[in-house]
Amino acid sequence: MKSEAGGFRAFDFSFSVRMPSSALARWLDHVLSALASGSDAEHRYELDAAGRLCLDGDPLVTGSTIRHGVEQLLWHINQRAVASLPANAVLHAAAVSRNGIGVILPAPMESGKTTLATALVLAGFGYLTDEAVSFDVDSLDVLPFPKPLSIDRGAWRLFPELEPRLDRAITGAVPDQWQVAPDDIRPGATAASCHPSILVFPRRDHERPTSLVPIGRGMAVRLLAQNCFRFRDEGRRLLPVLADVARHCECYVLDVDDVDTAVELVTKVTDAAVASVSR
C-alpha cells in the first residue's frame, strides 16, 4: 500500500512525506491538499511507527508516539516554510481576501487568528493562511500559504460542521487540533496571491464588546514588527518593508469577544474597500 504523501510546496519549501501507514498518508494528502505541488519534492520527511521523524535522513524527533511525530511534522513544515523565503518579510498572521482585497490579521499565538480566519472563510472570504504571511519583495503581494486550518479544541463548538471525519485506524495518530483543509470549509476556498489592503490586529478580549478601532500607521508598523519573524535580527532591513505594507493599508485593532460580530465588522470595512477600488 502507498504510504508516501505529496509532493507539496509551502512557500519555497518543497517536500514529500513517507508516513507509517497508507491511511495516514491519505489523511496527510487530504489535509495538505491545498499545498499539493504536482511535482517532485526537493526534501523528504520520513515518519515511522515509533514516532521517529527524519528530514532527508537527519533525525528531527527521536520518537515517542505517532501523534507526537505528526504534530512535530506539521510544526516543522511551518518552520521550514517561513525559513524558505529569507529575503521576505514574513508575519505571524492569518490572511483572507475578498474581490482581490487582502485582509491581514497579524497576532501572536493564542490570539484567535485561526478562529477568525475560519469564520471569515465560512462567510465567503478566500483563504490565504492561518499561520504565516509573506510579502513578495518587489510587489508586496501576499503569497498564499494555504496550510490546513488548525482549530483548537476551544473553538470546536463554533464550527461543529467542520469536525473531521477520520478513518478509525488513525484517530489516535493525528493531532488533537482539528486539521481542516480549506476545501472542506468550502470547495475552492483557497485564494490567489493578492495585494494587502487592510491590516486588522485581533485581540481576544472578553472584558469589552467586540469593536474595530482605526489606528495610525505608525502604531500599525510597530504591531507588524512585533509579529514579524526575524525582526529582532533584521529590523533595520525589514522596517521599511513593513512601513511600505502599512502605507498601502487601512489599519485597525479588533477586540474580539463575539466572533460573529467580528466577522461582520471585518466584512463591512472590506466591502467598503472593494467598493472604493471599483469606483
Add this chain to the structure above:
Amino acid sequence: MTRREAIHGSAVVQPDPHVAWIEIDGEGVLFDERSGALHVLNPMGMLLWQCLDGSATLSEIAADCAAVFDVDLARARRQVLELARDLSELGLIDSAPARTLGAEAAKTPPPDGPSFLDEPPDT
C-alpha cells in the same frame, strides 16, 4: 548624573547609530537594534526627532520651533527638552560631545510637557 539629567538646553544630540527609524504619515517608528525595543513618535515628536541631527543645540532647535509654529519660546524649550530627555532615557539618542555645555542645564525647569511617545491603544 542620569542620562535624563545630562540633557539640557546647550546639549547637541543625535540619533544613536543603533537606532533604525522610518517616518509614516508624519509619525515615527524607532527600532533599537540592541534592545529590540520599538517606539512610536507622534507627528510633533517625529518633527523634533528629525531636528536632532548633531549640529544644533536643543535651545537653538526650540527657538526655531517657536518661530516656525509661532509659540512661546519657554514652552517650546520645555517640549524639546522633554522629548530629548525621554529619548535619552531610552538610549535612543547620543550627545555630540564637542558642543555639549552645561550652563543652561541648571536653569531648565523640570519636564512637565506632553509625551511624544505613543503607546498602543489600551496597553
